[in-house]
Amino acid sequence: MSETAPAGTSKTPRVVLVTGGNRGIGRAIAEAFVAQGDKVAVTTRSGGAPAGTLDVTCDVTDQAAVDAAFATIEAELGPVEVLVANAGVTADTLILRMSEEDWSSVIDTNLTGTFRLAKRAAKGMLRLRRGRIILISSVVGLLGSPGQVNYAASKAGLVGLARSLARELGSRSITTNVVAPGFVDTDMTAVLSDEQKSAIRTQVPLGRYADPTEVASAVTWLASDGAAYVTGAVIPVDGGLGMGH
Template identity: 85%
Template sequence: MNQPRSVLVTGGNRGIGRAIAEAFLAQGDKVAVTTRNGGAPEGALELKADVTDAASIDAAFKEAEAVNGPVEILVANAGITADTLLLRMSEEDWSSVIDTNLTGSFHVAKRAAKGMLRLKRGRIIFISSVVGLLGSPGQVNYAASKAGLVGMARSLARELGSRNITANVVAPGFVNTDMTAVLTDEQKAEIKNQVPLGRYADPAEIAGAVTWLAADAAAYVTGAVIPVDGGLGMGH
């Protein structure tokens, strides 16, 4: 058994983030999760934090470092949607999604990189979406934020690679979570028809790709976008 590692997952209280936190806990790692509303999985260090606020993220990292040691694996997962068609999309719909999904990921990556550079090792994993590269009507803000993560990860891969720090992206397709539960049965059926595997993902299947990217087996993988989308985004 490897030494337990210090892992931090943003938005780790529900959905994909929670499944990721639970997968690292199951491996025996020391896991801290940030959440705005509480409800971290059992065994994880719960940190109340808002990714849009750099000072709040700094405080969360300090607490995680004090309890679990310097963060070796960062999973930037926190994300929101505010779906609406372009002409109805308000400035707030745009900026809230960009601030959380893209700028929030910048805040946590910047803070994590500080400690990783000192350690001379680290894994940064961004949770994007199939929509980031495929596009989706009514999701101009969300798709832009998720595509931005790819450019961010690839730039960090080049910038930090010489210090043994990798930066990768996992791009989930449609997953059974609270976020997709709001879709109508008609919408759900339509989506399943577009997915070659003909079903939604279980959050644990996304977590499997994340734990692999954090494992020794993926030490030579950086700047990659790993689709976990049932084949929905093929060719992108």
């Protein structure tokens, strides 16, 4: 990138991988890195990556698919220098109704899938002796939420995963951090009724939902030169909803 790069961004384009980047928060993150001039790959299960990105099909519950996606990205763009693990699913229901499949599918995608991605990305980053791993969690992982014991457990697990990686990989200049969004204006929240949306806003000190670009700003900062000494952190982007956690 040129010397006129926006404040807080790197001057040299990096290879960035954003999983689940075809909509919502993931799409905003991918677009933010593209705007900085980085070389961005996006993995999805069904396509639809943003313009200017390398669209790679990948199911994070399949280790072979993860390995194949990284091979494609490395061949097309180069080794992954920034990993943003955003892909996630929900299967909400109260615990007495929650099936084994409801539990295992959410854990396998949100937590074990992130483990697969981080493990594969770390191989290349260790060779480079630098890298940024950013995991997208949720305020629910810190506060809990009725009907979401599987989702909350998976998102809480990302914190332990990230902090362990921060300690393992830090000596090689690889940082690992977590961004924990609150309620964000996406397709997932658009289906809520006006009454539900109003009730949620009353819980948020800032009195509104986040825009996906506000989450993306936290992610790009963690990947920037300005955050080189930040690792093992959990950055809330929740309007104050989870403060104290």
